[in-house]
Amino acid sequence: MSSNFISKGADGYDQYMGRWSRRLAPLFLDFAGAADGERIIDVGCGTGSLTFLIPARANIATIEAIDYEEQFVDALRQRNNDPRITASQGDACALPFDEDQFDRALSMLVLHFVSDPHQAVREMLRVVRPGGIVAATVWDTFGGMPSQRIFWDTIAAIEPSALGRRSLSLVRPMTFPSEMTRAFVGAGLQQIAESTLTIRMEFAKFDDYWLPLVNGQGTLAAFLSTLPEGVAEQVQASVRQAYLCDQPDGPRSFASVAWAVKGTVPSR
Secondary structure: OOEOOOOOOHHHHHHHHHHHHHHHHHHHHHHHOOOOOOEEEEEOOOOOOOOOOHHHHOOOOEEEEEEOOHHHHHHHHHHOOOOOEEEEEOEOOEOOOOOOOEEEEEEEOOOOOEOOHHHHHHHHHHHEEEEEEEEEEEEOOOOOOHHHHHHHHHHHHHOHHHHHHHHHHHOOOOOOOOHHHHHHHHHOOEEEEEEEEEEEEEEOOHHHHHHHHHHOOOOHHHHHHOOOOOHHHHHHHHHHHHHHOOOOOOOEEEEEEEEEEEEEOOOO
């Protein structure tokens, strides 16, 4: 298995993270670039946040959208009306394409979920022609997502069995400073640039924050149901208190940061 992302379907993804990936996509595409006539592969396309934005930026030739989750691919196909876009199920660590087939490989919010992110970077390099671009972005899950830290630090302070799950959620591959850059260097990419991309995660009220968090992707709801009697309710009350911070319930906005790296494919 080449993905450790626990999916609950396209609708669950859109409610939990898709709304934020749509905000991140324009910033990432500004950084990664796209040009008229290019053949582009979107590795880990999800439900299409980046895929559908690319043709609005450039008169591309083709886009191959690849994702490990078949249900995401199905959702993208149903939403697609552009004949230049093809969506298929695929493995980021073993892309089903020949060498030098694309001008640009883009990967948004994927490398911290694949089983071997270094291999995924090598695969993107392999399928892009010399002189082409490989670019990726992932959340700074440890230091750049306060909306996540509110939950995980609160539950870990209350329930010791959550400590391991907090580590798995916040300490992910490719998410520390310069970690993706080192992977790009190790793969053989050149002219590498690293940057950070910042969006605001905005919630209308506590339920808008809490319900997608516990019922969205992953197994968090199931984990909460296994806690001793009253602990899940204590966790929710404490997280709510942290969200409200002694203010009335209502909108909250959190800055959220992603790492972005790009490099040029060298001559073979």
